[in-house]
Amino acid sequence: EAQVTQNPRYLITVTGKKLTVTCSQNMNHEYMSWYRQDPGLGLRQIYYSMNVEVTDKGDVPEGYKVSRKEKRNFPLILESPSPNQTSLYFCASSFDKRQGRGPLHFGNGTRLTVT
Amino acid sequence: GENVEQHPSTLSVQEGDSAVIKCTYSDSASNYFPWYKQELGKGPQLIIDIRSNVGEKKDQRIAVTLNKTAKHFSLHITETQPEDSAVYFCAASKGDYKLSFGAGTTVTVRA
Numbered sequence: 327e328a329q330v331t332q333n334p335r336y337l338i339t340v341t342g343k344k345l346t347v348t349c350s351q352n353m354n355h356e357y358m359s360w361y362r363q364d365p366g367l368g369l370r371q372i373y374y375s376m377n378v379e380v381t382d383k384g385d386v387p388e389g390y391k392v393s394r395k396e397k398r399n400f401p402l403i404l405e406s407p408s409p410n411q412t413s414l415y416f417c418a419s420s421f422d423k424r425q426g427r428g429p430l431h432f433g434n435g436t437r438l439t440v441t
Numbered sequence: 442g443e444n445v446e447q448h449p450s451t452l453s454v455q456e457g458d459s460a461v462i463k464c465t466y467s468d469s470a471s472n473y474f475p476w477y478k479q480e481l482g483k484g485p486q487l488i489i490d491i492r493s494n495v496g497e498k499k500d501q502r503i504a505v506t507l508n509k510t511a512k513h514f515s516l517h518i519t520e521t522q523p524e525d526s527a528v529y530f531c532a533a534s535k536g537d538y539k540l541s542f543g544a545g546t547t548v549t550v551r552a
Contacts, residue, residue: 330484357538366450368530368544369485376538385442416484425534426473426492432484 332433349417357423358400362413443468447543464531471533479528
């Protein structure tokens with residue numbers, strides 16, 4: 327089954343404790359992206375990757391890191407989480423970086439709480 | 442950058458009635474307008490999209506209209522059913538790597 331898999335689904339952590347949220351897709355997609363969803367703000371892009379070893383900042387990259395060492399994986403790293411990073415996070419992928427050439431496929435989300 | 446505004450933020454409709462969600466965009470170069478539906482506990486899923494060379498598109502009970510002059514587009518759901526209850530997001534893109542989303546509309550269909 328074609329899918330984007332995120333882990334974990336739920337994560338509670340404390341300020342400053344480094345964490346990684348994993349994302350993997352099995353559709354051989356070139357483009358991958360991370361979003362955060364907050365009430366009243368919709369989906370905001372954190373980072374995106376157009377291919378292996380190619381990553382770039384989205385609209386809200388502060389406090390986050392990503393890497394794209396393999397085509398299928400795109401982990402999101404919070405080196406020193408803070409409470410304002412409490413949010414619902416989504417990983418997404420599409421076969422072409424140009425929007426409109428195929429849908430974005432989203433994972434089921436990671437609910438992160440930073441205390 | 443592109444700014445997408447979406448209204449209303451919440452919408453409650455009686456089963457069988459119609460629901461309309463409206464979005465406006467700021468960048469006249471935007472040419473691709475998808476709509477995503479997010480069910481509880483899941484990620485958003487594309488339900489319909491429209492390109493700037495088309496004024497209207499239908500798919501069974503859902504339709505999207507686009508007014509390029511006014512820079513707004515709308516989602517219409519007819520004969521609403523309980524399974525239409527979800528959060529709906531509009532988005533806009535210039536056909537490049539960037540997709541800008543609206544804030545979302547929570548639709549509740551009352552039985």
